[in-house]
Amino acid sequence: MRLRRTVRFLACAAALGSSLLTGSEATAATGQQVALFLTPTSGPPGAAITAVVKGCDQADHSLIRMFGQNVDVVYEDKATIAEGTVTLTFPVPDAQPGPLIVRAQCSIGDQVLTPIPSDVNQTRLSVTDRRVVEPVVATSRQGTEGWSVSATGRVTPTSGPVGPNSFGDASQFRHAPMVGIATTASGAGYWLAASDGGVFAFGDAAFYGSAAGLPLRAPVVGVIGTPTAQGYWLVAADGGMFAFGDARFHGSTGSIRLNAPIVGMASTSINDGYWLVASDGGVFAFGRAGFHGSTGGILLAEPVVGLAPAGAGYRLVGSDGGVFSFDAPFLGAPAGLARFIGITTTTQGYLLDQPTGTAVAFP
Numbered sequence: 001m002r003l004r005r006t007v008r009f010l011a012c013a014a015a016l017g018s019s020l021l022t023g024s025e026a027t028a029a030t031g032q033q034v035a036l037f038l039t040p041t042s043g044p045p046g047a048a049i050t051a052v053v054k055g056c057d058q059a060d061h062s063l064i065r066m067f068g069q070n071v072d073v074v075y076e077d078k079a080t081i082a083e084g085t086v087t088l089t090f091p092v093p094d095a096q097p098g099p100l101i102v103r104a105q106c107s108i109g110d111q112v113l114t115p116i117p118s119d120v121n122q123t124r125l126s127v128t129d130r131r132v133v134e135p136v137v138a139t140s141r142q143g144t145e146g147w148s149v150s151a152t153g154r155v156t157p158t159s160g161p162v163g164p165n166s167f168g169d170a171s172q173f174r175h176a177p178m179v180g181i182a183t184t185a186s187g188a189g190y191w192l193a194a195s196d197g198g199v200f201a202f203g204d205a206a207f208y209g210s211a212a213g214l215p216l217r218a219p220v221v222g223v224i225g226t227p228t229a230q231g232y233w234l235v236a237a238d239g240g241m242f243a244f245g246d247a248r249f250h251g252s253t254g255s256i257r258l259n260a261p262i263v264g265m266a267s268t269s270i271n272d273g274y275w276l277v278a279s280d281g282g283v284f285a286f287g288r289a290g291f292h293g294s295t296g297g298i299l300l301a302e303p304v305v306g307l308a309p310a311g312a313g314y315r316l317v318g319s320d321g322g323v324f325s326f327d328a329p330f331l332g333a334p335a336g337l338a339r340f341i342g343i344t345t346t347t348q349g350y351l352l353d354q355p356t357g358t359a360v361a362f363p
Contacts, residue, residue, distance in 0.1 A: 043358050044127070045092050045095065048091055087332055137178060146344075154169050155167075179195050181223070204229070226267065228246055231243070252286075264276075265307070275307055277306070305317060308342075323343070331362040338360070
């Protein structure tokens, strides 16, 4: 008979006293060490939180219960397991701003491995005010730091209020909805792109032209800077490509009848090619960018929203957080408990960007 291994996460509004354990370890009834860590430790309702529980003897099922003032929600999904560590992602509950305590419980079948409810390892989660968050449509980073832009052109740092100040934004101008942002190689500037092809340059990003005056057959959906930061590409939903500065034109799908619209693009590291990705996961490679596979022939639960080069290939991400790796290592996915708008490759793995301006890191 197969025993069901379960991890339970309990979040409750509580006074934060001396009994709170943050980033430390508690001893289970069986003598094993159990540790709970959250990343990030704060966010508005709906933001994704990644929980890592170490010492749960490779639990193969997860149950998350978030309860506090006017909220009592249970999330249940399969966990990602690696060497006795359970990793899963859940959204911040729709609770009033303030602190919550998140507790972890591990069990095998009906056997409780960690004492509950007051003696388990626990850590702090802070619910922030959602009203101060304007939905983000695109994020661009150099490494783990960067900026996000909303449809109104407001730019905010990805690291939150304590991060670097923005170099300006387009919220004070009249423009079509913003659809993309591209950070320069130095990280000291960025370009914003609007759906009508308009381009706005800030910081050390120079203006090299736009498609605002052209009769577009489809709206622009993104902007990517060149490795030298001396040019950029705009990509439209029909796969039309517009190159400015030292950006080279390697081809487009503008004359091809697509099964699904283009939603994003990425370039090679030496400006000799690029990839376009469609919402059905179809990938189109141009120049010296290699084709490593796609999900164009797979029935997806949710549409693909982005592509990022990685390893010898690339990764795709769906709006539900599903990650599809092609000639690049798969490091985990958040099991569809939140919404996502893109993916960024880091030195350690990848970040999945959210419309709240936050991101979930893997590993």
